Amino acid sequence: MELPKNYSPQETEKKIYKKWEESGYFNPDRMIQDAIIPSDAPAFSLVLPPPNVTGTLHIGHGIMLAIEDTFVRFYRMRGYKALWIPGTDHAAIATQSKVEKELYKKEKKTRHDVGRDEFIKMVEEFAQNSKNTILSQVREMGSSVDWSRQAYTLDKQRSSAVVVAFKKMYEDKLIYRGGRIVHWDPKMQTTISDDEIEWVEEKTPLYYLKFGDFTISTARPETKFGDKYIVVHPDDKRYEHYKHKQAIEVEWINGTITATVIKDESIDMEFGTGAMTITPWHDSTDFAIAERHDLDREQVIDEYGKILPIAQEFQGMSIKKARPLIVQKLKEKGLLEKIDENYTHRIATNSRGGGIIEPQIRTQWWVDVSKQFTLQNSNLQGIPSGSQTTLKEIMKQSVKTGQITLYPDRFKKTYFHWIDNLQDWNISRQLWYGHRVPVWYKGEKIAVGAEPPEKDEWEQDPDTLDTWFSSGLWTFSTMGWNGQQTDEMKQYHPTTLMETGYDILFFWVARMILMSGYLLGEVPFENVYLHGLVRDEQGRKMSKSLNNIIDPRDLIKKYGADATRMALLAGNPAGNDTSLSEEKVKGYKHYANKLWNITRFILMQTEDYEMSTTEPDLTSNDRAILQSIERLETKIAKHIQNYQLHLAIEDLYQFTWREFADKMLEDSKPLLQDDTTKTSRQYTLTNALIRLLVLHHPFMPFITETLWHHIPDTQGLLMTHQNK
């Protein structure tokens, strides 16, 4: 079969993928069945970070798939039972908000207009479409995932794992229900967790208000109606004539009130006048002060962001509308002392939907990360079975003891810092799409489980769970966990590798460590490879507004999946952001073509050569070539095992093009004309080529597999070719 002059990926990639998939060898069990690897082969396992079903994959997913597939293919060819489990994430808030937006755009309706059941149907339909797109994109990238094990965070199996996990935590009193200050998004009508907040800075006037003998400042005058505590530092000389909890009469916005002086050490004496009033219902700092001194809390703003009757004539107004009017009134009453126009205020927004967060006190479900409990069966170092520990401690020890290694190592510091500051995890959401909180109420009675204790009169909690609750179980819920260890888990858990973006180290990686440590007494994975952001050629983030988003599908169409993968991996060590340009991808398409023509040349030069099982007498030059290949193999393997794919690519590229093609092949031309050197060289080139294809396969699976089948001396799939 004659090779065409140039490689065209478009024609071959789909066919090749189909061949792989139909072979069944993405599933390591089949490799064992067919005796390609022994049944006691060591495991190399990882689970795909499930992409959100919010649309299509972007280039960031591209890098994830490229890295993971490279590792899986490398280990599959090295005799491991390599398992890569695919799946998708329902991404509760993200998916729901996407569908809500569309619904409003198309029909000017909200989710309440269509109702819970109907709305969920719509979301599910949307999710299904996304899933289809995503899964075909995963194929296009060449990902050798085991499709027979595909999972979805909201499918039946995973949902039942969620209930089991919730129930156990509830019974251990690690999950509790409580009224605390939460991040409330009035737009989406739900709470979100600390980690979902995105802070934006905004220039807001800072108002200095007269509060009795004090001067206080605020950027949010609309919240001040209920303020009746004035807080100063206990050591502040200016206020030493006031006693803690002393009552004072103050003329305030809506008349004279009785206020109380509170002394608390959290006050910064340097800021303003060193005195502030507090609004515990709508500010977490203030809430903490109120908790410490057991103070009253009063709600001023409702769930929709409207002002409550406490504000008298302003009631029912939106914050935006009320603020200038309130400022006007303060001014008229002589309470406004001055305005600082150059103040920068930090505003909390919902990173998943953009709404401005209004802190509120609400009753929610929480995971207590600091509570002591007994860990029964533990394989965690530093936490023996039956000992008392906390979820925080589990998260900390798993990394500290080296049971989990992070690549790059420096993320350990951020990780520990995050744990040290960690507060209880708010896991309930007032969303409709997601795992419904498995709690049932009947009057004062409460029951936990997938089903109510009796058919009648029990009502389920209306809230759903934070999407990260279910993704925290991902490494073992994908292996059929339902409260018991499964055969799958025996073989593949803890997984060898978790590969994901550093931006979800806290969201996800930490939660998996928490869940696995708590529920299984073991780590979810042994190694964590964190990749960075993909930026454009100028190093800018990709965004819709900059119109610089690169769709992996476009790159694949134009340059092929192999070139796309290489461009994403080359020069990109773990933890670093990388910038991607079309030029870079094009460069690797040329490289693919080079590889193609290297093969073409060798095939043309060895048409009359029969590969013998025994090595012929080799010239010293030829022995040197094969030795250099051997050195290359050693280096590449070392780099991959050290999680340094970029170094592997660099060496591969340099050797293949600059050494092998430019020098060795050029030198071969006369040698192949000479009968004394011909056979030796033919053997050497064929042998070298086969080994080069093997080395390239994890990075460039399509082209290498294609070429493999053009070489007369090869058998079977390159994908499953056992290299040592």
Added chain:
RNA sequence: GGGCGGUUAGCUCAGCUGGCUAGAGCGCUUCGUUUACACCGAAGAGGUCACAGGUUCGAGUCCUGUACCGCCCACCA
């Protein structure tokens, strides 16, 4: 306010535990219609490795400090 990165050729970036006469890709210059490839080959230009000190026989590589740039965390009203 705390922490973490970065600053190396025009551009994008490698450079592990110190030995580099400092590398790659793209771009640039000159040459080449060689029957594997012009998605190519040959030759070449281009860097006081941010700055200032220090350790060392020897420093992009280690230490201290400075300046920018980026990111993360944090209850300064």
